[in-house]
Amino acid sequence: MVNVSDCEQRSDQELKTLILQDSAFLLCLVDRYEAKLTRYIRRLSNFSQEDIEDILQEVFLTVYQNINDYDDRLKFSSWIYRITHNKVIDFFRKHKKRLIPIDDFDDSLLSKLAVDPDYGHKIDLELDRVKLNMAIKQLDLKYREVIALYYFESKSYDEISDILKKPAGTVATLLNRAKKKIFEYYKQYDH
Amino acid sequence: MTIKDTIINKLHQSEVEPRTKWYFAAKNIVFWVLFVFSVLIGGMAMSIVFHLSLMNPVHELSDVSWWHRLIMFVPVFWLGLLSVFVISAFFNVTHTKIGYKYNHYLIVVISILASFVLGFVFMLGGINKIIEQKTFDHVPGYRQLQVQQYHGWMNPEAGRLIGVVETRSGEVIELRAVDRSLWSVGGDPAVVAIIQPGMRLKIFGRMSGDHMFDAQIISPWFGGRMLDERKSPLPRITK
Numbered sequence: 270m271v272n273v274s275d276c277e278q279r280s281d282q283e284l285k286t287l288i289l290q291d292s293a294f295l296l297c298l299v300d301r302y303e304a305k306l307t308r309y310i311r312r313l314s315n316f317s318q319e320d321i322e323d324i325l326q327e328v329f330l331t332v333y334q335n336i337n338d339y340d341d342r343l344k345f346s347s348w349i350y351r352i353t354h355n356k357v358i359d360f361f362r363k364h365k366k367r368l369i370p371i372d373d374f375d376d377s378l379l380s381k382l383a384v385d386p387d388y389g390h391k392i393d394l395e396l397d398r399v400k401l402n403m404a405i406k407q408l409d410l411k412y413r414e415v416i417a418l419y420y421f422e423s424k425s426y427d428e429i430s431d432i433l434k435k436p437a438g439t440v441a442t443l444l445n446r447a448k449k450k451i452f453e454y455y456k457q458y459d460h
Numbered sequence: 461m462t463i464k465d466t467i468i469n470k471l472h473q474s475e476v477e478p479r480t481k482w483y484f485a486a487k488n489i490v491f492w493v494l495f496v497f498s499v500l501i502g503g504m505a506m507s508i509v510f511h512l513s514l515m516n517p518v519h520e521l522s523d524v525s526w527w528h529r530l531i532m533f534v535p536v537f538w539l540g541l542l543s544v545f546v547i548s549a550f551f552n553v554t555h556t557k558i559g560y561k562y563n564h565y566l567i568v569v570i571s572i573l574a575s576f577v578l579g580f581v582f583m584l585g586g587i588n589k590i591i592e593q594k595t596f597d598h599v600p601g602y603r604q605l606q607v608q609q610y611h612g613w614m615n616p617e618a619g620r621l622i623g624v625v626e627t628r629s630g631e632v633i634e635l636r637a638v639d640r641s642l643w644s645v646g647g648d649p650a651v652v653a654i655i656q657p658g659m660r661l662k663i664f665g666r667m668s669g670d671h672m673f674d675a676q677i678i679s680p681w682f683g684g685r686m687l688d689e690r691k692s693p694l695p696r697i698t699k
Contacts, residue, residue, distance in 0.1 A: 288478075289478065292471045293468075293471075295467065295471070296464055296467070296468070299463060299464055299467065303463060322463055325463050326463050326466050326467060329463070329467055330467065330470060330476050333471070333476055333478060334476050334477070334478055334479060335478075335479060335484075336478050337478055337479060337480060337481045337483070337484055338479070338484040340557055430560070430561065434554075434560035435560060436560065436561055436562060436563050436564065437561070438563060439563075439564075
Protein backbone atom coordinates (compact mmCIF):
# COMPACT_ATOMS: atom_id res chain seq x y z
CA MET A 270 0.00 0.00 0.00
CA VAL A 271 1.25 3.48 -0.85
CA ASN A 272 1.97 5.77 2.12
CA VAL A 273 1.44 9.49 2.33
CA SER A 274 5.21 9.97 2.49
CA ASP A 275 5.54 8.15 -0.85
CA CYS A 276 3.43 10.83 -2.45
CA GLU A 277 4.45 14.09 -0.87
CA GLN A 278 7.95 14.35 -2.27
CA ARG A 279 6.99 13.25 -5.76
CA SER A 280 6.18 15.56 -8.66
CA ASP A 281 3.15 14.87 -10.84
CA GLN A 282 5.45 13.67 -13.61
CA GLU A 283 7.16 11.21 -11.26
CA LEU A 284 3.80 9.93 -10.11
CA LYS A 285 2.79 9.38 -13.71
CA THR A 286 5.79 7.06 -14.19
CA LEU A 287 5.12 5.29 -10.89
CA ILE A 288 1.43 4.76 -11.69
CA LEU A 289 2.43 2.76 -14.76
CA GLN A 290 4.49 0.49 -12.50
CA ASP A 291 2.02 0.33 -9.60
CA SER A 292 -1.58 1.50 -9.94
CA ALA A 293 -1.74 2.24 -6.21
CA PHE A 294 0.19 5.45 -6.85
CA LEU A 295 -3.00 6.78 -8.43
CA LEU A 296 -4.19 7.37 -4.88
CA CYS A 297 -1.43 9.98 -4.50
CA LEU A 298 -3.10 11.95 -7.27
CA VAL A 299 -6.46 11.52 -5.54
CA ASP A 300 -4.96 13.00 -2.37
CA ARG A 301 -3.40 15.84 -4.28
CA TYR A 302 -6.29 16.85 -6.50
CA GLU A 303 -9.56 15.72 -4.89
CA ALA A 304 -10.19 18.91 -2.90
CA LYS A 305 -9.09 21.25 -5.71
CA LEU A 306 -11.22 19.52 -8.31
CA THR A 307 -14.21 19.35 -5.97
CA ARG A 308 -14.06 23.12 -5.54
CA TYR A 309 -13.64 23.59 -9.28
CA ILE A 310 -16.74 21.48 -10.04
CA ARG A 311 -18.76 23.30 -7.39
CA ARG A 312 -17.91 26.60 -9.02
CA LEU A 313 -19.13 25.37 -12.37
CA SER A 314 -22.22 23.45 -11.36
CA ASN A 315 -24.93 22.87 -8.86
CA PHE A 316 -24.29 19.12 -8.78
CA SER A 317 -24.86 17.36 -5.47
CA GLN A 318 -21.95 16.04 -3.39
CA GLU A 319 -22.82 12.52 -4.58
CA ASP A 320 -22.74 13.61 -8.22
CA ILE A 321 -19.43 15.33 -7.69
CA GLU A 322 -17.97 12.18 -6.13
CA ASP A 323 -19.19 10.14 -9.10
CA ILE A 324 -17.56 12.61 -11.48
CA LEU A 325 -14.31 12.56 -9.53
CA GLN A 326 -14.19 8.76 -9.56
CA GLU A 327 -14.56 8.88 -13.31
CA VAL A 328 -11.91 11.58 -13.55
CA PHE A 329 -9.30 9.55 -11.65
CA LEU A 330 -10.12 6.31 -13.46
CA THR A 331 -9.87 8.16 -16.79
CA VAL A 332 -6.52 9.59 -15.69
CA TYR A 333 -5.36 6.01 -15.01
CA GLN A 334 -6.76 4.65 -18.25
CA ASN A 335 -5.30 7.50 -20.35
CA ILE A 336 -2.06 8.01 -18.44
CA ASN A 337 -0.09 7.22 -21.60
CA ASP A 338 -1.87 10.06 -23.35
CA TYR A 339 -0.44 12.65 -20.98
CA ASP A 340 1.86 14.96 -22.92
CA ASP A 341 4.87 16.18 -20.89
CA ARG A 342 4.76 19.55 -22.66
CA LEU A 343 1.59 20.25 -20.69
CA LYS A 344 1.36 20.86 -16.97
CA PHE A 345 -0.12 17.77 -15.35
CA SER A 346 -2.61 19.95 -13.50
CA SER A 347 -3.83 21.35 -16.83
CA TRP A 348 -4.40 17.84 -18.08
CA ILE A 349 -6.37 16.69 -15.04
CA TYR A 350 -8.44 19.90 -15.04
CA ARG A 351 -9.19 19.28 -18.72
CA ILE A 352 -10.43 15.77 -17.96
CA THR A 353 -12.55 17.17 -15.12
CA HIS A 354 -13.97 19.86 -17.36
CA ASN A 355 -14.92 17.23 -19.96
CA LYS A 356 -16.51 14.97 -17.35
CA VAL A 357 -18.57 17.86 -15.98
CA ILE A 358 -19.85 18.64 -19.48
CA ASP A 359 -20.57 14.92 -20.12
CA PHE A 360 -22.41 14.63 -16.82
CA PHE A 361 -24.40 17.75 -17.58
CA ARG A 362 -25.43 16.42 -21.01
CA LYS A 363 -26.24 12.98 -19.67
CA HIS A 364 -28.40 14.19 -16.80
CA LYS A 365 -29.69 17.39 -18.42
CA LYS A 366 -28.77 19.33 -15.31
CA ARG A 367 -28.34 23.06 -15.20
CA LEU A 368 -24.80 24.27 -14.80
CA ILE A 369 -25.33 26.94 -12.20
CA PRO A 370 -22.65 27.24 -9.53
CA ILE A 371 -23.41 26.21 -5.97
CA ASP A 372 -20.49 27.85 -4.19
CA ASP A 373 -19.96 31.53 -3.61
CA PHE A 374 -16.71 32.80 -4.99
CA ASP A 375 -14.37 33.68 -2.15
CA ASP A 376 -12.87 37.05 -1.30
CA SER A 377 -9.56 36.37 -3.01
CA LEU A 378 -11.36 36.18 -6.34
CA LEU A 379 -13.76 39.01 -5.61
CA SER A 380 -11.03 41.34 -4.39
CA LYS A 381 -9.10 40.82 -7.63
CA LEU A 382 -12.20 41.70 -9.61
CA ALA A 383 -12.99 44.66 -7.34
CA VAL A 384 -9.67 46.33 -8.16
CA ASP A 385 -9.61 45.33 -11.84
CA PRO A 386 -8.52 48.34 -13.92
CA ASP A 387 -11.08 47.39 -16.59
CA TYR A 388 -13.77 48.62 -14.20
CA GLY A 389 -13.34 52.35 -13.76
CA HIS A 390 -14.95 52.69 -10.33
CA LYS A 391 -13.97 51.42 -6.95
CA ILE A 392 -16.01 48.48 -5.74
CA ASP A 393 -16.54 48.25 -2.00
CA LEU A 394 -16.17 44.57 -1.38
CA GLU A 395 -17.77 44.74 2.05
CA LEU A 396 -20.95 46.12 0.55
CA ASP A 397 -20.92 44.36 -2.77
CA ARG A 398 -19.85 40.81 -2.09
CA VAL A 399 -23.36 39.44 -2.66
CA LYS A 400 -23.87 41.51 -5.79
CA LEU A 401 -20.56 40.40 -7.32
CA ASN A 402 -21.30 36.77 -6.52
CA MET A 403 -24.68 37.10 -8.21
CA ALA A 404 -23.06 38.72 -11.21
CA ILE A 405 -20.63 35.80 -11.61
CA LYS A 406 -23.33 33.19 -11.10
CA GLN A 407 -25.51 34.61 -13.86
CA LEU A 408 -22.70 34.18 -16.40
CA ASP A 409 -22.85 31.47 -19.06
CA LEU A 410 -20.64 28.49 -18.37
CA LYS A 411 -18.07 29.49 -21.02
CA TYR A 412 -17.47 32.79 -19.21
CA ARG A 413 -17.78 31.43 -15.69
CA GLU A 414 -15.17 28.75 -16.25
CA VAL A 415 -12.54 31.21 -17.48
CA ILE A 416 -13.28 33.50 -14.54
CA ALA A 417 -13.02 30.55 -12.12
CA LEU A 418 -9.81 29.24 -13.69
CA TYR A 419 -8.11 32.62 -13.99
CA TYR A 420 -9.05 34.26 -10.71
CA PHE A 421 -9.81 31.39 -8.39
CA GLU A 422 -7.50 28.63 -9.66
CA SER A 423 -4.83 31.20 -10.63
CA LYS A 424 -4.20 29.59 -14.00
CA SER A 425 -2.34 31.43 -16.75
CA TYR A 426 -3.83 32.02 -20.21
CA ASP A 427 -1.73 29.17 -21.60
CA GLU A 428 -2.89 26.79 -18.87
CA ILE A 429 -6.54 27.75 -19.42
CA SER A 430 -5.96 27.23 -23.14
CA ASP A 431 -4.68 23.71 -22.40
CA ILE A 432 -7.57 22.94 -20.04
CA LEU A 433 -10.38 24.18 -22.28
CA LYS A 434 -8.61 23.25 -25.54
CA LYS A 435 -9.11 26.73 -26.93
CA PRO A 436 -6.46 29.07 -28.40
CA ALA A 437 -4.91 31.44 -25.84
CA GLY A 438 -6.31 34.41 -27.80
CA THR A 439 -9.83 33.02 -27.45
CA VAL A 440 -9.27 32.61 -23.70
CA ALA A 441 -8.23 36.26 -23.44
CA THR A 442 -11.32 37.32 -25.37
CA LEU A 443 -13.61 35.19 -23.21
CA LEU A 444 -12.07 36.60 -20.04
CA ASN A 445 -12.51 40.18 -21.20
CA ARG A 446 -16.11 39.56 -22.21
CA ALA A 447 -16.78 37.82 -18.89
CA LYS A 448 -15.44 40.78 -16.91
CA LYS A 449 -17.45 43.18 -19.05
CA LYS A 450 -20.61 41.19 -18.37
CA ILE A 451 -19.92 41.11 -14.64
CA PHE A 452 -19.38 44.87 -14.51
CA GLU A 453 -22.47 45.52 -16.63
CA TYR A 454 -24.52 43.39 -14.25
CA TYR A 455 -22.93 45.10 -11.30
CA LYS A 456 -23.69 48.59 -12.68
CA GLN A 457 -27.25 47.58 -13.54
CA TYR A 458 -27.99 46.63 -9.95
CA ASP A 459 -25.90 49.41 -8.43
CA HIS A 460 -28.63 51.95 -8.96
CA MET B 461 -17.47 4.50 0.66
CA THR B 462 -14.89 7.14 -0.29
CA ILE B 463 -13.61 7.92 -3.77
CA LYS B 464 -10.38 6.16 -2.87
CA ASP B 465 -12.21 2.96 -1.86
CA THR B 466 -14.17 2.86 -5.10
CA ILE B 467 -11.04 3.46 -7.14
CA ILE B 468 -9.10 0.75 -5.24
CA ASN B 469 -11.96 -1.72 -5.81
CA LYS B 470 -12.09 -1.00 -9.51
CA LEU B 471 -8.34 -1.24 -9.86
CA HIS B 472 -8.29 -4.55 -7.94
CA GLN B 473 -11.05 -5.96 -10.09
CA SER B 474 -8.92 -4.92 -13.09
CA GLU B 475 -11.92 -3.21 -14.64
CA VAL B 476 -9.68 -0.44 -15.87
CA GLU B 477 -6.31 -0.78 -17.53
CA PRO B 478 -4.08 1.92 -19.01
CA ARG B 479 -4.34 2.14 -22.77
CA THR B 480 -1.06 1.74 -24.62
CA LYS B 481 1.00 4.62 -26.00
CA TRP B 482 0.38 3.22 -29.46
CA TYR B 483 -3.37 3.64 -29.07
CA PHE B 484 -2.99 7.38 -28.52
CA ALA B 485 -0.25 7.79 -31.13
CA ALA B 486 -2.45 6.03 -33.70
CA LYS B 487 -5.43 8.20 -32.77
CA ASN B 488 -3.35 11.35 -33.25
CA ILE B 489 -1.97 10.08 -36.57
CA VAL B 490 -5.49 9.24 -37.82
CA PHE B 491 -6.57 12.85 -37.25
CA TRP B 492 -3.52 14.18 -39.12
CA VAL B 493 -4.07 11.73 -41.98
CA LEU B 494 -7.72 12.72 -42.22
CA PHE B 495 -6.68 16.37 -42.19
CA VAL B 496 -4.26 15.81 -45.11
CA PHE B 497 -6.90 13.75 -46.93
CA SER B 498 -9.47 16.52 -46.44
CA VAL B 499 -7.09 19.14 -47.83
CA LEU B 500 -6.33 16.89 -50.84
CA ILE B 501 -10.02 16.38 -51.60
CA GLY B 502 -10.58 20.10 -51.04
CA GLY B 503 -7.78 20.77 -53.54
CA MET B 504 -9.42 18.45 -56.03
CA ALA B 505 -12.77 20.21 -55.59
CA MET B 506 -11.06 23.57 -55.99
CA SER B 507 -9.33 22.46 -59.22
CA ILE B 508 -12.72 21.51 -60.65
CA VAL B 509 -14.18 24.82 -59.49
CA PHE B 510 -11.38 26.53 -61.46
CA HIS B 511 -12.06 24.37 -64.51
CA LEU B 512 -15.82 24.88 -64.45
CA SER B 513 -15.50 28.61 -63.84
CA LEU B 514 -12.83 29.35 -66.42
CA MET B 515 -14.38 27.14 -69.09
CA ASN B 516 -17.96 27.97 -68.27
CA PRO B 517 -20.13 28.35 -71.38
CA VAL B 518 -21.92 31.30 -69.83
CA HIS B 519 -19.00 33.50 -70.98
CA GLU B 520 -20.11 32.97 -74.58
CA LEU B 521 -23.60 34.39 -74.12
CA SER B 522 -25.01 37.85 -73.88
CA ASP B 523 -28.76 37.13 -74.11
CA VAL B 524 -29.09 35.25 -70.81
CA SER B 525 -30.47 36.88 -67.68
CA TRP B 526 -28.08 37.60 -64.80
CA TRP B 527 -29.98 35.05 -62.71
CA HIS B 528 -29.40 32.24 -65.20
CA ARG B 529 -25.81 33.35 -65.59
CA LEU B 530 -25.35 33.09 -61.83
CA ILE B 531 -26.94 29.63 -61.72
CA MET B 532 -24.72 28.43 -64.56
CA PHE B 533 -21.59 30.08 -63.25
CA VAL B 534 -21.58 28.89 -59.62
CA PRO B 535 -20.39 25.29 -59.36
CA VAL B 536 -22.56 24.53 -56.32
CA PHE B 537 -21.70 20.85 -56.08
CA TRP B 538 -17.94 21.40 -55.98
CA LEU B 539 -18.15 24.45 -53.75
CA GLY B 540 -20.33 22.38 -51.38
CA LEU B 541 -17.80 19.56 -51.44
CA LEU B 542 -14.97 22.03 -50.85
CA SER B 543 -16.83 23.47 -47.83
CA VAL B 544 -17.44 20.00 -46.39
CA PHE B 545 -13.75 19.13 -46.63
CA VAL B 546 -12.60 22.48 -45.25
CA ILE B 547 -14.84 21.80 -42.24
CA SER B 548 -13.48 18.25 -42.07
CA ALA B 549 -9.88 19.58 -42.17
CA PHE B 550 -10.72 22.02 -39.38
CA PHE B 551 -12.37 19.31 -37.27
CA ASN B 552 -9.46 16.91 -37.70
CA VAL B 553 -6.70 19.38 -37.00
CA THR B 554 -8.42 20.69 -33.86
CA HIS B 555 -8.66 17.10 -32.60
CA THR B 556 -4.94 16.46 -32.86
CA LYS B 557 -2.89 16.89 -29.68
CA ILE B 558 -1.75 20.42 -30.46
CA GLY B 559 -4.38 21.56 -32.94
CA TYR B 560 -6.49 23.42 -30.38
CA LYS B 561 -3.66 25.93 -29.80
CA TYR B 562 -4.04 27.47 -33.23
CA ASN B 563 -6.48 30.23 -34.02
CA HIS B 564 -9.59 28.68 -35.54
CA TYR B 565 -9.92 31.28 -38.31
CA LEU B 566 -6.27 30.72 -39.19
CA ILE B 567 -6.86 26.97 -39.56
CA VAL B 568 -9.81 27.59 -41.91
CA VAL B 569 -7.86 30.18 -43.94
CA ILE B 570 -4.82 27.85 -44.22
CA SER B 571 -7.06 24.93 -45.28
CA ILE B 572 -8.67 27.08 -47.99
CA LEU B 573 -5.29 28.40 -49.16
CA ALA B 574 -3.85 24.86 -49.25
CA SER B 575 -6.88 23.72 -51.31
CA PHE B 576 -6.36 26.73 -53.58
CA VAL B 577 -2.68 25.93 -54.22
CA LEU B 578 -3.35 22.20 -54.62
CA GLY B 579 -6.27 23.00 -56.91
CA PHE B 580 -3.98 25.00 -59.13
CA VAL B 581 -1.45 22.13 -59.22
CA PHE B 582 -4.16 19.58 -60.01
CA MET B 583 -5.49 21.85 -62.75
CA LEU B 584 -2.05 22.06 -64.36
CA GLY B 585 -1.89 18.26 -64.24
CA GLY B 586 -5.29 17.98 -65.90
CA ILE B 587 -6.60 15.59 -63.23
CA ASN B 588 -9.60 17.83 -62.60
CA LYS B 589 -11.16 17.08 -66.00
CA ILE B 590 -10.88 13.33 -65.48
CA ILE B 591 -12.39 13.49 -61.98
CA GLU B 592 -15.20 15.77 -63.13
CA GLN B 593 -16.05 13.44 -66.03
CA LYS B 594 -15.98 10.37 -63.73
CA THR B 595 -18.26 12.18 -61.32
CA PHE B 596 -20.65 13.02 -64.15
CA ASP B 597 -20.67 9.40 -65.31
CA HIS B 598 -20.92 7.64 -61.96
CA VAL B 599 -22.12 9.88 -59.12
CA PRO B 600 -25.91 9.71 -58.76
CA GLY B 601 -27.56 13.09 -58.90
CA TYR B 602 -24.54 15.01 -60.22
CA ARG B 603 -25.61 14.57 -63.85
CA GLN B 604 -29.13 15.75 -62.98
CA LEU B 605 -27.78 18.74 -61.11
CA GLN B 606 -25.60 19.83 -63.99
CA VAL B 607 -28.35 19.34 -66.54
CA GLN B 608 -30.62 21.54 -64.40
CA GLN B 609 -27.90 24.12 -63.99
CA TYR B 610 -27.44 24.69 -67.73
CA HIS B 611 -31.10 25.01 -68.72
CA GLY B 612 -30.56 28.72 -69.32
CA TRP B 613 -27.91 28.09 -71.97
CA MET B 614 -30.23 26.04 -74.19
CA ASN B 615 -32.06 28.03 -76.85
CA PRO B 616 -32.50 26.19 -80.19
CA GLU B 617 -34.29 29.14 -81.81
CA ALA B 618 -31.24 31.29 -81.08
CA GLY B 619 -28.99 28.55 -82.44
CA ARG B 620 -27.81 26.86 -79.22
CA LEU B 621 -28.13 23.26 -78.09
CA ILE B 622 -26.56 21.74 -75.01
CA GLY B 623 -26.79 18.14 -73.84
CA VAL B 624 -25.35 14.64 -73.72
CA VAL B 625 -24.75 12.42 -76.76
CA GLU B 626 -26.91 9.29 -76.72
CA THR B 627 -25.89 7.66 -80.00
CA ARG B 628 -23.99 8.37 -83.19
CA SER B 629 -24.80 6.86 -86.57
CA GLY B 630 -22.91 8.04 -89.61
CA GLU B 631 -22.88 11.82 -89.72
CA VAL B 632 -25.77 12.25 -87.30
CA ILE B 633 -25.72 12.29 -83.52
CA GLU B 634 -28.66 11.91 -81.19
CA LEU B 635 -28.36 14.49 -78.43
CA ARG B 636 -30.39 14.41 -75.20
CA ALA B 637 -30.68 18.11 -74.44
CA VAL B 638 -30.78 19.52 -70.91
CA ASP B 639 -34.56 19.96 -71.20
CA ARG B 640 -34.80 16.16 -71.82
CA SER B 641 -35.80 16.62 -75.50
CA LEU B 642 -34.02 14.45 -78.10
CA TRP B 643 -32.37 16.12 -81.08
CA SER B 644 -30.89 14.77 -84.30
CA VAL B 645 -27.81 16.82 -85.03
CA GLY B 646 -25.91 16.79 -88.28
CA GLY B 647 -22.51 18.38 -88.72
CA ASP B 648 -19.07 18.24 -90.22
CA PRO B 649 -18.32 14.52 -90.73
CA ALA B 650 -14.74 15.02 -89.52
CA VAL B 651 -16.02 16.35 -86.21
CA VAL B 652 -18.98 13.99 -85.83
CA ALA B 653 -16.65 11.03 -86.39
CA ILE B 654 -14.78 11.69 -83.13
CA ILE B 655 -17.91 12.10 -81.02
CA GLN B 656 -18.73 9.28 -78.61
CA PRO B 657 -21.92 8.50 -76.67
CA GLY B 658 -21.83 10.04 -73.20
CA MET B 659 -19.96 13.17 -74.31
CA ARG B 660 -21.30 16.47 -73.08
CA LEU B 661 -21.54 18.94 -75.94
CA LYS B 662 -22.63 22.45 -76.65
CA ILE B 663 -23.58 23.11 -80.24
CA PHE B 664 -23.96 26.31 -82.23
CA GLY B 665 -25.97 26.18 -85.46
CA ARG B 666 -29.56 26.42 -86.59
CA MET B 667 -32.79 24.43 -86.39
CA SER B 668 -33.53 22.57 -89.60
CA GLY B 669 -36.81 20.93 -88.62
CA ASP B 670 -38.69 19.44 -85.72
CA HIS B 671 -35.97 18.47 -83.24
CA MET B 672 -33.43 18.55 -86.03
CA PHE B 673 -30.35 20.74 -85.92
CA ASP B 674 -27.52 21.67 -88.28
CA ALA B 675 -24.36 22.15 -86.28
CA GLN B 676 -21.86 24.79 -87.29
CA ILE B 677 -19.67 24.51 -84.26
CA ILE B 678 -19.49 21.53 -81.90
CA SER B 679 -17.60 22.03 -78.66
CA PRO B 680 -17.17 20.29 -75.36
CA TRP B 681 -19.61 21.54 -72.74
CA PHE B 682 -16.72 23.01 -70.76
CA GLY B 683 -13.93 24.56 -72.73
CA GLY B 684 -13.86 26.97 -75.62
CA ARG B 685 -11.75 24.86 -77.93
CA MET B 686 -13.66 23.31 -80.79
CA LEU B 687 -13.25 19.68 -81.57
CA ASP B 688 -12.69 20.62 -85.20
CA GLU B 689 -9.56 22.76 -85.29
CA ARG B 690 -10.29 24.01 -88.82
CA LYS B 691 -13.14 26.15 -87.59
CA SER B 692 -12.74 29.78 -86.64
CA PRO B 693 -13.06 30.80 -82.95
CA LEU B 694 -16.49 30.65 -81.35
CA PRO B 695 -18.77 33.47 -82.44
CA ARG B 696 -20.65 35.52 -79.90
CA ILE B 697 -24.28 34.68 -80.45
CA THR B 698 -27.10 36.96 -79.52
CA LYS B 699 -30.83 36.64 -79.99
